[in-house]
Each structure stands twice: as C-alpha cells, then as structure tokens.
Amino acid sequence: MTWGTRLSARALLPLLGEWHGSPAYAALAGRIRLLIGDGRITAGTRLPSERELAAALSRSRSTVVAAYQSLRDSGHLVSVHGSGSRAVLPRERRREVDFARAAPPPVEGLDELLAGLAPCLTSALDGPAFDLLGNRALREAIADRYVRRGLATTPDEIVVTTGGQHAIALAAQTLVRRADHVLVESPTYPHACEALLRAGARPVVTPVTTAGWDTGQLVALLGQVRPALAYLIPDFHNPTGASMPPDDRVRVAEAARRAGTTLLIDETTADLSIDRPWDDGPFARHAHGADVVTIGSLSKSVWGGLRLGWLRADASVVHRLVQARPAGDLGTPQLEQLLGERVVRALPGLLPRRAAQLRVNRDTLYDLLARHLPGWRVPRVDGGLSLWAGLDRPASSALAQLCQARGIALSAGPRFGIGGSHERFVRLPFTMAADDLDRGVRALAECWAQVGADVPGPGPVVV
C-alpha cells in the first residue's frame, strides 16, 4: 500500500505485479483501477508521469497515455496541467457479491437489547455531552469482563473509542514517532498498516501463515531491531485465521519486555471462536512486565454498526491517549455507549450465537470451494471471519480484477501485505448468507477459469 503524495514508477512496479492482457492499455488501466479501488494506492496519491511509467515498464508512451485516459474516464484519476495525475476513489458501485468486506450481520439477540433500551434512552441526557475517556458504566463493564477472563483491570485503564480502527489510529498517533521501527505481521489487517505508516512508522515484517507464526523469527527480530511497537493479532488473525499458542505468547511478551517494545495487541477478532478447543484469555495476561496496549471492539462479535471499541492500557498511556484524542474527535456517542454497556454485559450469552452463525457460514464456504474450486488449498480455521485460500498460481490480483469487472468485490492477497507479496492467496470472508456465498463462489470459479494460463503454474508457496 502507498502512503504519501507521490508514487514513483519504481514503487508502482511491484504493486502492479503481472498484468498481462490485450489490449495492453486496458490491462494496465484495469490493474491500476484495482489498486486504487482496494486501497493499495490511496486516494490523492500522485501517479508517475506517463513518460516515467512507460520507461519503467518498457512500453510505448501511447499505452500509458491510453491507460491514464481510461482511468480518467472511469473516475479513478484526475490530471491537472502542471501538477500531474492523482488517484481518486470513484463513487461506490453496486456490488453483486461483496467478498471484500468481512462484516458480519448483527448478532442474534442484539435487537432485543436495543428494544429494552428504549425506556432508558433519556437517561443519557443527564450525563455529560461528551467525554474523552468514555462513559464510566461502559468502562466498568469492559473492565469487569477482563477481570472475569483472568486479567486484573480497572475502568481507569480503559478508553472507549468509536471502533477498533479508531483505537488503532489513536494508538499509532500516540505511540509511534516518525521513523520508529514498528513490527507488523505479513499478511495483516491493512487499515492498521495505513494508520501506522501515516504516523511515520518504518515497518519491519514478520510472516504469518495459516499454520501460524514463526515465533523463533519473531522473537529474534524483536531482539535485533528493538522496534518501538509491535502490532499483532494473536487470535483468529486477519486474514489467515491463525491463533498464537499460549506458550508462544509468553515467549513473545518476554522478548518484547527485553527489547523495550510496546505490544499493540489487536483483539478485535478474539471473541470469534467457532470451535477452537482452548481459550487463553486476553494476551496481556502474559505481559509480566512487558508494555501491552490492547485493542477491543464490538464490531465483529456483535455488530459493526455500533462503532464501539476500546483501548486497554496502563494509566500513564491512557493519559497520553486522552491528551492526543481531541485532535481527531471529542468522544464516543453517548447513546451507543448506553447500549454498549448492556451488550458487553450480555456477551457471554451472545457469543455462542455468533459462533453458531459463523459455523454454518464457514462450513458452507468450505463445501462450495471444494466443489467449485478443488485446486485451491483451503486450510481449516477454527474461528474468525475469513479463509485465507491458497491459489494454484500467483494470480490473486488478476482474479480480483476480473471479479471487479463482474461487480464482485474481492480483496487480492497483496492487499494484506507490504510491497506486493501474497499473489498466491485470496481472502474469502464467510460473513455473507449461504445464497450469496453460493453465487459468489460460482462467479469466482468462472473468473478463475478465465485467469490466463499465461500466469505461471504451481511453484513454491511464497508468503
């Protein structure tokens, strides 16, 4: 993904990857459209000049001129004489099937909690209009839940945010200084990377596969680089679905403590067990002197429309987070927090319902993939929201491009990495209903059949 104002031709090449097709200008435009659409090229980025890109691609200038014209015509590029061509996000098109978003529907039972709230809504009017820390009753409910899950926590160690992404951005803005090394997993949740890069982080990458982390490498990297921060998703990792075993958590926390690295642990997906046979509680139980800042959210376990998340950190970090917050917002809406308190207290009853819903969807998606795309390697996941499917050739972006033309949104593997890796993977969320999954997988299979035989065949899996 890009961050900054100008993208050089050299930096664009690895993002483009293989983009064969005829006519060449249309294939090139299609690939750049995909990169802008999925956020790998952020809106506002200045693209290389036509001449510079033509030279870097060893193509005629007229190919690039025609590609840029096609992008202008589709609303993905604006060119201003004298200041070059900038990427633009066009208005959202209707999507036939949306495999790009991993946003589950509201959990069963949320409607009842919402209805029960009606008589109490006016009580919100008695409290403060806004506050930076969040509503006391909600912070108590969140802290109580940590305590019940084995981690001593007080309400003063909680800051309520408008979702997990807001929590990540606030943490990045507060804990990262320009040019700090920040350890990130690859693949990872891309909007976290964006927030960290925007804060000036220099990423250091540790690999994750569907089989999990290379903990030895991760621990060694912490010792060698001593990054200021490490952003990790240890439970039902997005996008691989992997969970870090309890013993490895201890090793990672210990290595972070020795390196002086703050661990930014994203537990947005941690409540999404479907049939994982163990629950180790919050990662911070293993802190033992390491600095751990934990992110939580109700978006995946309950409903993304609530926009409720939080940060758990020690009081001094909470103080810094709260001081930095007004630059972005002045607090989380009170009505949502009123509902949030009830939702957090009801989680033990709600989560089995979420698990049941996800189990059906996950199993449906496995069956559909086995039937329609038997060549793909799809390891089982025991929780989370998506499968990280291994393709039999490195053509994830080509597939996403074909899907896009058919109104099917799909996030290509490289969307989850830094610098163009993961072309052999595609993330497939199982958050849609069975009918949509069925339509989506059939369409995927048709597109996959069209993905050129000119793309190299099976080789070593690169992660």
Ligand SMILES: Cc1ncc(COP(=O)(O)O)c(C=O)c1O
């Ligand atoms: C790992 C991870 N963290 C954070 C978020 C953002 O969550 P929220 O919707 O609460 O902002 C997501 C959303 O996909 C996610 O997958």
